[in-house]
Amino acid sequence: MTPRERHVQALWNAVADGDHHAAAGTALEALEEGKGVESVLLGLIAPVQMKVGAEWAAGRMTVAQEHIATSVCGHATEMLVARRPAPATGRSLGRIVVTCSDREWHAFPARLLAVVLQLRGWHVDYLGAQMPTPHLIAHLRSGRPDAVALSSTTTARLPAAHAAVAACHALGVPVLVGGAGHGPGGRYAARLAADGWAPDAGAAADLLDKGVPGEPRPGHRTLEDLPHLADQEYTLVSLAASDIVKQVLFERGALDDGTAQERRETTERVTETVEALAASLYLDDSRVFLDALSWTVEVLARRAPSGSSAVPRLLDALTGRFADFDRTRAFLAEARSATA
Numbered sequence: 001m002t003p004r005e006r007h008v009q010a011l012w013n014a015v016a017d018g019d020h021h022a023a024a025g026t027a028l029e030a031l032e033e034g035k036g037v038e039s040v041l042l043g044l045i046a047p048v049q050m051k052v053g054a055e056w057a058a059g060r061m062t063v064a065q066e067h068i069a070t071s072v073c074g075h076a077t078e079m080l081v082a083r084r085p086a087p088a089t090g091r092s093l094g095r096i097v098v099t100c101s102d103r104e105w106h107a108f109p110a111r112l113l114a115v116v117l118q119l120r121g122w123h124v125d126y127l128g129a130q131m132p133t134p135h136l137i138a139h140l141r142s143g144r145p146d147a148v149a150l151s152s153t154t155t156a157r158l159p160a161a162h163a164a165v166a167a168c169h170a171l172g173v174p175v176l177v178g179g180a181g182h183g184p185g186g187r188y189a190a191r192l193a194a195d196g197w198a199p200d201a202g203a204a205a206d207l208l209d210k211g212v213p214g215e216p217r218p219g220h221r222t223l224e225d226l227p228h229l230a231d232q233e234y235t236l237v238s239l240a241a242s243d244i245v246k247q248v249l250f251e252r253g254a255l256d257d258g259t260a261q262e263r264r265e266t267t268e269r270v271t272e273t274v275e276a277l278a279a280s281l282y283l284d285d286s287r288v289f290l291d292a293l294s295w296t297v298e299v300l301a302r303r304a305p306s307g308s309s310a311v312p313r314l315l316d317a318l319t320g321r322f323a324d325f326d327r328t329r330a331f332l333a334e335a336r337s338a339t340a
Contacts, residue, residue, distance in 0.1 A: 003030075007026055007029070008047060008048060010022075010026045011023055011026045011076070012048050014026055015072045015073060016069065018065075018069070018072060020071075020076075023072045023073070023075065024075060026044075026076070027040055027045065027077075027079060027080055028079060030044055037083065037119055038116055038119050038120075038202075041112055041115060041116065042112070042200075042201060042202045045080075046200070049073045052066055052069040053066075057298070057299060057302070059303045062261075073108065074108065074111070077111065077115065081118075084115075092123040093120065093121045093123075094122060094123065094145075094146035094147075095125065095143075095145040095146050096122050096123070096125070096147055096148070096208065097124075097125045097127060097136075097139065097140065097147075098110050098125070098126050098148075099126070099127035099128065099131040099136060099148070099149075099150060100128065100131055100151045100152070101152045101164055102131060102157070102161075102163070103130055103157050104129060104154060104160075104161075105129045106151075106153035106154065106179075109178070109201060110128070110129070110149070111128075112201040113151070113178070113205065114126040116201050116202065117149075117205055117208070120205055125145065127139065136164060136167070137171065140168065144172075146174075146212045147174045147176055147195075147213060148164075148168050148175045149175075149176045149177075149178065149204060150165065150175055150177050150178075150194075152177065152178075152181035152182060153179045153180050155181045155183065155188070155288050155291070156181075156272060156275035156276045156279045157181060158182070158191075158279050158282065158283065159279055159282045161181070161192055165192050165194055166193070174195040174212065174213035175194055175195055176196040176197070176198065176204060176213065177197050178198045178199065178200070178201075178203075178204050182197060185199075188283055188285070188288075191285075195213035226282070226284070228284045228327070229282070231326070231327065233281050233322075233326075233327050233328050234282045236322075237274075237278045237281055237322065237325070240321060241271075244274050244317055244318060245267070247317050248270055248313050248314045248317050249266065249267055249310065257306040259306075261304070262303070262304035262306045263307070265304035266300065266310050269296040269299055269300055270296070270310050270314055272292065273289075273314060274314070274318075276288055276289050277292075277318065277328070281328060281331070286331045286334050289334075290331075290334060290335060290338055293335050293338070294338070297311055312339075315332060315336060315339070318332055319332050
């Protein structure tokens with residue numbers, strides 16, 4: 001076993017046990033063995049945190065255990081931050097705002113980026129998870145940064161991310177986006193008119209090291225670049241989302257069986273799937289909905305088998321409700337074929 005493999009295994013054991021002290025000790029041991037703070041963050045803590053998410057999805061971690069594990073990784077991160085070298089005197093590389101889009105609660109990737117940028121000499125304003133766009137804009141007005149780094153882990157949050165990008169551009173501030181929510185290879189980033197995309201914290205820092213994107217030109221690719229929204233299907237599906245969820249879960253008896261945890265899981269997955277349909281219509285890309293539906297089927301099979309019947313009921317409810325919506329109907333037809 002290599003030293004890195006040994007450290008990853010030790011950190012995973014500490015995280016799985018919810019042992020903050022042991023996790024911090026492992027991270028500091030790796031640091032003392034000659035690994036730099038950035039190397040420990042990206043090569044040790046980041047992959048362990050990714051495994052936490054995989055274990056939750058596989059049903060081998062409860063929501064509470066996943067939260068504890070994330071807290072342990074966060075504690076180890078803060079211990080490393082406390083050990084980082086003192087910043088060099090003189091002017092910083094620039095000022096970057098790092099945050100998550102509205103309703104995006106997965107803050108760990110953004111936190112990693114904030115720390116890595118600080119290590120490399122940037123002044124960072126870290127705003128954390130779930131930043132409403134009006135508050136982000138108020139912060140930008142108080143002291144204009146060189147750029148905003150916006151993290152989106154969940155694809156269903158991309159309409160909100162687009163609103164944030166457009167608002168930042170209106171102030172002349174470029175936006176770098178990142179996170180799994182932008183799809184494989186960042187395929188949705190261009191739809192949001194982002195000035196750059198990166199798959200992870202290390203790549204984002206490397207991109208900024210090459211130079212901050214130039215100031216967006218006035219009117220730079222906003223909602224007018226999504227002409228399909230003129231059919232209002234995204235708006236109408238979004239407005240009807242809560243009614244659809246209630247219809248599937250309560251009127252059709254999808255929550256009659258199973259444990260309380262399974263019922264909560266089913267509710268969350270069905271809600272996210274309807275939100276993904278809305279995001280799919282926003283981006284005019286059926287893959288958003290198909291990927292979310294596949295994820296729902298997989299997670300319910302592992303974590304809430306009693307809720308698996310909610311998926312065909314959901315497709316039936318959506319098809320009946322939006323039979324006259326051309327794009328929605330086409331996306332739902334693809335979904336039925338994919339799940340047949």
